[in-house]
Amino acid sequence: MASNHGPKAKVQRRFGETLIYRPKYQRILEKRSYPPGEHGKEKQYRSGRRSDYGSQLDEKQKLAFIYNVRDQQLRNYYKKADAMAGATGTNMLQLLERRLDNLVYKAGFAATPWAARQMVGHGHVLVNGSKVDLPSYVCKPGDVIAVSEKMRKNVHVIEWIEQVGTQPAYLDVNTETFAATFTHIPERKEVQILVDIQLVVEYYNRLT
DSSP states (O other), rough: OTTTTOOOHHHHHHTTOOOOHHHHHHHHHHHHOOOSSTTHHOOOOOSSSSOOOHHHHHHHHHHHHHHHOOOOHHHHHHHHHHHHHSOOHHHHHHHHHTTTHHHHHHHSOOOHHHHHHHHHHTTTTETTTTTOOOOOOOOOOTOOOEEOOTGGOOOOHHHHHHHHOOOOEEEEEEEETTTEEESSOOGGGGGGOSSSHHHHHHHHHHHH
16 A cells, blocks of 8 residues: 655655664664765764754654554544543544554554554454544544455464564554454553654644
């Protein structure tokens, strides 16, 4: 499935951070520790103070990259989060974390968010026993997310599950049955991402 974020390692080089960990991305970032482009090596990562808008834009783009969503989708998540009770940034992260493709990725059923999106879109994921092919499907506490019988035999899925390290506290993963239970909506401290969510909120506040 084509991505709207371009070459994954190139995007991460621009930010100078490993936003989505995979060995090949890490190797590229270590080998080319400077921004992409003709003059990237000369520029390196400038230490000068960025404008407030520039910093906010960077964080917004990082968030969109990490969750593999388009700008308009992210704006819609902000609007929904802003209309909810509580902190807008925390609400926004909770909505993004509850996406089915994100939970498939976080459970270790797919190596990257892009692979998880493709797996869901191709109908290889079940929620409570029923096929769901909408990556943005919002999961509820208690939902059981499982890989289809066909994909359980896929060598890549088997490899990914075997490499799973620590899963988020809000997922109870059974690697033998290729299933994960979404136990609860994550608290802010349980969402580990390299994004300053408050700057993202400030970015969208400027537009309203």
